[in-house]
Amino acid sequence: xxxxxxxxxxxxxxxxxxxxxxxxxxxxxxxxxxxxxxxxxxxxxxxxxxxxxxxxxxxxxxxxxxxxxxxxxxxxxxxxxxxxxxxxxxxxxxxxxxxxxxxxxxxxxxxxxxxxxxxxxxxxxxxxxxxxxxxxxxxxxxxxxxxxxxxxxxxxxxxxxxxxxxxxxxxxxxxxxxxxxxxxxxxxxxxxxxxxxxxxxxxxxxxxxxxxxxxxxxxxxxxxxxxxxxxxxxxxxxxxxxxxxxxxxxxxxxxxxxxxxxxxxxxxxxxxxxxxxxxxxxxxxxxxxxxxxxxxxxxxxxxxxxxxxxxxxxxxxxxxxxxxxxxxxxxxxxxxxxxxxxxxxxxxxxxxxxxxxxxxxxxxxxxxxxxxxxxxxxxxxxxxxxxxxxxxxxxxxxxxxxxxxxxxxxxxxxxxxxxxxxxxxxxxxxxxxxxxxxxxxxxxxxxxxxxxxxxxxxxxxxxxxxxxxxxxxxxxxxxxxxxxxxxxxxxxxxxxxxxxxxxxxxxxxxxxxxxxxxxxxxxxxxxxxxxxxxxxxxxxxxx
Amino acid sequence: xxxxxxxxxxxxxxxxxxxxxxxxxxxxxxxxxxxxxxxxxxxxxxxxxxxxxxxxxxxxxxxxxxxxxxxxxxxxxxxxxxxxxxxxxxxxxxxxxxxxxxxxxxxxxxxxxxxxxxxxxxxxxxxxxxxxxxxxxxxxxxxxxxxx
Ligand code: HEM
Ligand code: SF4
Numbered sequence: 001x002x003x004x005x006x007x008x009x010x011x012x013x014x015x016x017x018x019x020x021x022x023x024x025x026x027x028x029x030x031x032x033x034x035x036x037x038x039x040x041x042x043x044x045x046x047x048x049x050x051x052x053x054x055x056x057x058x059x060x061x062x063x064x065x066x067x068x069x070x071x072x073x074x075x076x077x078x079x080x081x082x083x084x085x086x087x088x089x090x091x092x093x094x095x096x097x098x099x100x101x102x103x104x105x106x107x108x109x110x111x112x113x114x115x116x117x118x119x120x121x122x123x124x125x126x127x128x129x130x131x132x133x134x135x136x137x138x139x140x141x142x143x144x145x146x147x148x149x150x151x152x153x154x155x156x157x158x159x160x161x162x163x164x165x166x167x168x169x170x171x172x173x174x175x176x177x178x179x180x181x182x183x184x185x186x187x188x189x190x191x192x193x194x195x196x197x198x199x200x201x202x203x204x205x206x207x208x209x210x211x212x213x214x215x216x217x218x219x220x221x222x223x224x225x226x227x228x229x230x231x232x233x234x235x236x237x238x239x240x241x242x243x244x245x246x247x248x249x250x251x252x253x254x255x256x257x258x259x260x261x262x263x264x265x266x267x268x269x270x271x272x273x274x275x276x277x278x279x280x281x282x283x284x285x286x287x288x289x290x291x292x293x294x295x296x297x298x299x300x301x302x303x304x305x306x307x308x309x310x311x312x313x314x315x316x317x318x319x320x321x322x323x324x325x326x327x328x329x330x331x332x333x334x335x336x337x338x339x340x341x342x343x344x345x346x347x348x349x350x351x352x353x354x355x356x357x358x359x360x361x362x363x364x365x366x367x368x369x370x371x372x373x374x375x376x377x378x379x380x381x382x383x384x385x386x387x388x389x390x391x392x393x394x395x396x397x398x399x400x401x402x403x404x405x406x407x408x409x410x411x412x413x414x415x416x417x418x419x420x421x422x423x424x425x426x427x428x429x430x431x432x433x434x435x436x437x438x439x440x441x442x443x444x445x446x447x448x449x450x451x452x453x454x455x456x457x458x459x460x461x462x463x464x465x466x467x468x469x470x471x472x473x474x475x476x477x478x479x480x481x482x483x484x485x486x487x488x489x490x491x492x493x494x495x496x497x498x499x500x501x502x503x504x505x506x507x508x509x510x511x512x513x514x515x516x517x518x519x520x521x522x523x524x525x526x527x528x529x530x531x532x533x534x535x536x537x538x539x540x541x542x543x
Numbered sequence: 544x545x546x547x548x549x550x551x552x553x554x555x556x557x558x559x560x561x562x563x564x565x566x567x568x569x570x571x572x573x574x575x576x577x578x579x580x581x582x583x584x585x586x587x588x589x590x591x592x593x594x595x596x597x598x599x600x601x602x603x604x605x606x607x608x609x610x611x612x613x614x615x616x617x618x619x620x621x622x623x624x625x626x627x628x629x630x631x632x633x634x635x636x637x638x639x640x641x642x643x644x645x646x647x648x649x650x651x652x653x654x655x656x657x658x659x660x661x662x663x664x665x666x667x668x669x670x671x672x673x674x675x676x677x678x679x680x681x682x683x684x685x686x687x688x689x690x691x
Contacts (some may be wrong), residue, residue, distance in 0.1 A: 007685040020642075022617045038611070039640060151675045151685070157647035158620055158678065161613025225633065226676075237617045242586075276624055277677050280686035282612055287689065 001064055002147050002291045004112045012109045015116055019043050020102035044115030045101055049416050052096040055118040059127035060146040061089030061367040068354035068365055071113040072347035085343040087407055087458055090365040094414050121162045126170045129177045129266050134330045134376040136322040142189055144289045152226050159233050163240035179485035180211045182206055184250045197221050202232055203254030206455035210491050211251040214429040216263040227278045231270035295362035301327025301379050312387050315398040327380055333373040334397040338434040339427050342408045343371030343438035352393050360386050370407055403445040404430040407458050411451030418451035420468025420475035425449055428505045432456035436521050442512055445525045461485035463526045464508060465492040477504035481537060482529045496542055499506035507541055514540045557653040558630055563602040590618035592624045607635035616648045623649035623679035639663045649679030
């Protein structure tokens with residue numbers, strides 16, 4: 001895992017002091033809310049319906065147990081004893097007081113964490129594959145490249161007042177676990193003639209105008225990575241629309257210019273920038289890489305798993321994933337207990353997860369964009385002990401990628417932009433399917449809920465998506481089908497008229513039943529939908 | 544030559560030469576009028592059009608009608624990358640919280656709509672111990688120090 005040196009630490013410490021000064025000026029009335037707003041936003045502090053919300057960056061979703069303990073301590077000391085893990089692999093606290101914000105940032109800095117650029121029209125926290133460094137199918141660990149870009153993008157003098165926010169994801173496997181093509185820039189590390197390089201996908205995003213990023217460059221050599229990214233950003237900073245906030249994301253620019261024209265403009269800028277000394281030396285990438293070397297895996301660890309306990313066997317089948325070392329697995333801790341709030345974790349559970357990571361996973365944890373936690377490197381022989389501890393704490397739900405593993409944004413329970421509540425809908429759906437016992441039969445079914453068109457809950461990318469809308473002052477929900485955030489990326493389509501809160505839960509079940517009736521061998525919900533199309537679903541829903 | 548900094552108490556300069564004593568013209572009129580040595584770049588202007596004429600420019604003002612419109616940062620850097628050594632002045636809605644980034648992009652003078660407190664500016668400029676990237680200023684990036 002990456003560790004700060006005195007340079008990184010000095011930057012984060014300076015930021016805490018800067019913010020402490022700004023918050024003091026605000027509390028003393030020397031700054032108006034209007035003047036303070038852009039400053040607090042650069043530090044992840046939002047003003048929400050009931051209180052301030054603080055978003056803490058978890059670069060590429062990787063944490064150690066000490067950091068997870070610190071997050072738990074913050075939840076207890078400054079919030080109401082819990083935090084919310086988000087679809088961008090970060091954590092949010094919902095009940096923060098302005099007077100405490102600088103102290104929280106100082107507590108974070110002590111464990112090499114921060115809230116820098118977690119909001120505002122700048123380059124946001126960089127996300128990555130949650131199984132990085134563990135996945136059996138990866139080319140290399142993508143995180144060194146994400147870290148290189150994290151440093152490049154931190155306090156970037158030219159790109160801190162972009163037309164709109166900017167999100168980057170980096171992966172290094174053909175399986176996309178980071179919704180790479182739904183980012184402003186998605187980078188895939190690839191190999192060509194024995195050499196590593198980066199494929200750039202630019203102009204994806206969700207929000208009110210969802211778009212899948214086209215590939216604008218198939219191979220950027222690794223010793224030009226930062227320069228090419230800088231060229232992409234400069235073209236956007238100069239040309240991106242600023243006349244309309246809803247058209248300001250890079251996806252609109254790439255769409256309006258056309259991917260080819262945009263790529264040409266980037267190439268021209270890139271050629272010019274090659275002489276500008278923008279690229280860190282290769283030695284810097286090498287230095288960063290050393291932090292991501294494999295821990296001391298036991299290559300001869302046993303591959304046997306005692307499956308005599310059926311509950312444990314089910315959890316192994318559902319919640320563990322193949323590891324590059326055969327005697328290990330990556331274990332997913334579901335933050336989706338039936339009837340719970342997706343992504344929420346109490347301080348007590350955070351501490352338990354931290355302790356289990358220390359004991360069983362070389363001290364590492366990952367936050368998934370699906371709002372779950374991964375222990376990336378667990379010996380197969382330890383899985384039973386791990387599961388037993390998780391079960392005892394209510395963290396053993398065997399529901400990864402099932403209909404109960406719902407992504408949901410904070411919605412109207414917290415968010416000032418919301419049209420409708422997301423959390424209660426998620427709770428009712430997981431209760432319904434768990435009670436009917438259909439979860440198992442449905443297999444992989446990714447369900448994603450957003451409380452408004454901003455799409456923080458990825459509804460465009462759900463096999464089933466739910467979008468909260470406001471219909472004459474009443475909460476109403478639209479149903480969408482056929483989206484995917486993975487390597488088979490697609491955007492979901494609206495089925496038709498919306499439903500009320502009870503109706504949307506029924507509608508999800510109706511759609512699920514169509515699948516159960518129509519599916520052919522081995523098909524997931526998404527495959528069946530793609531084969532049979534919308535019509536049978538519409539007939540069942542609206543008859 | 545008149546020292547404008549004594550007449551205009553909002554002007555903060557980090558240059559030793561005397562300020563230009565005539566008003567800046569728009570990019571369009573600069574391009575058709577060969578005598579001007581001061582030009583004002585608006586956010587929508589393409590600063591690259593000035594590159595063939597840098598020799599005769601002594602002052603480029605870059606306007607920020609609103610601090611949130613960051614196009615001027617790119618304009619500034621482009622001009623410095625093209626070798627412009629004259630004065631690069633940020634004008635308009637320029638606030639103390641932006642001056643450090645502006646200096647890094649090559650600005651060496653500030654003439655904000657609302658006057659800045661000189662000591663706040665100095666504090667903002669000395670706040671950051673290091674920088675993570677190379678830009679248009681002389682700061683040495685952290686990666687260079689690590690491997691220097
Ligand atoms: C509660 C306060 C929040 C506010 C005010 C907020 C605001 C927004 C807005 C305005 C957009 C649309 C941006 C655009 O299309 O240009 C957006 C998109 C998004 N937000 Fe949030 N959000 C909040 C919470 C969250 C949370 C909790 C998550 C993670 C669970 C999240 C993740 C995202 C993602 C993934 C997108 C869509 C991807 C994209 O940027 O295209 N946001 N948010
Ligand atoms: S999708 Fe809408 S309701 Fe949900 S968190 Fe984002 S802005 Fe708020």
